[in-house]
Amino acid sequence: MKTAAKSRTARRRPEERPDEILSAALDVFTEKGFAAARVEDIARRAGLSKGAVYLYFDSKDAMLKALVEQSAGQIANAASALSLMGAAHDPEKACRAILKMALTALSDPDISAAPRLVMAEAGRFPELAEFYRRRVIDVGRMAIGHLVRTGTQNGQFREVSEDAAMRALMGPALAHMMLSTVFRLPDDPEFNPADMADAIADIVLNGLKPRGDAHA
Template identity: 40%
Template sequence: MDTAEPNTPKFRRRAEARPDEVLDAALDLFIEQGFAQTKVEQIARKAGLSKGAVYLYFPSKMAILEGLVARAIGPITGQVFSALSAYKGDPRPIIGQFMRMMAKAMTDPKTRAVPLLVLHEAPGAPEIAAMFRRAVLDHSVPALRALIAQGVEGGHIRAVDPDLTIRTIMGPFLGHLLMSDLFGIEPEGGIALDQLVENHLSILFAGLAPEGAS
């Protein structure tokens, strides 16, 4: 019988784990039945908590989805985007680091499910699109734009449009996830995100090389 008092380390570890338990339960339900159709009561029941306990950690269902986004994307944005805007030099090594980190993170099915869920739900729920833009795109797009623009200005890469180049960088990665997870079309070797990224970077970096570079 567990006789741990509320102030014991075991109790604290259990309390600290509860937000993740809520997020895991919510992700399963959002995938299974959709964001709009999922109720907080269902999330609480699946997580083994009361509805009131869920609201202690997340004040709304949208806050739960935002928590899922932060858990999935946070490790990437926290390590990379804070340094992008101030970087000076050839942007290709930084782009490579960013893409490889994304590939590593997205090998976890729970992490990969979050952006796919947002892509699925956002067209019918503008508030979800707005939340993802605030949480991710409003930070990542300006940082990547600044990185590419300074690379052009410094002569490290050819004269490209920074905004279009951001789409060129991210497009194949997103397309690969959509084809694999949404449509079930995978290369013979499986989803292999690391191989996709290396293949993409070899083509991308050749295209970004300055005019006349060997």
């Protein structure tokens, strides 16, 4: 049985090995924390030698960066694409779509694990913080800034600080991620991330104050 298992592993490993290593790295980072994790631990979890791991990733920093690319990086890329496609047609609709996409993705603990790790370790590892800022936050900032500028130019939005708008739209995604994972309690109500995104978008885009003369 062991021989057969090794044979199957050998046949499937060459193309799947990077993903196996990253999966093992995420498990080890989550259990031990990034600082305490060792490449040896990751190799053991992946069923590889330490040398084999180094064929694909030269450090655990590279592994975490790759995990960020697979999760928050892809979300940032999708936000950028939605911004470019939606700005000319309907900036508000594009903002809502970005929020819906982000909240839905970040509701998945497997997707949010790497961003949460970076946030937890950023103070001790400024290079990782800089990478996340450049690869994720700045991409999201440019996407939202493009929508705000376009919406202002066509009269759909009033003039506001682009930086404030970025914080107002990205902040709920981070809060949602933390409340759906780290701070989630067993008796928390279930909700649809898409519905929550619509509710948040309505508050961000329209404000909390009542509208209409009846509430003046």
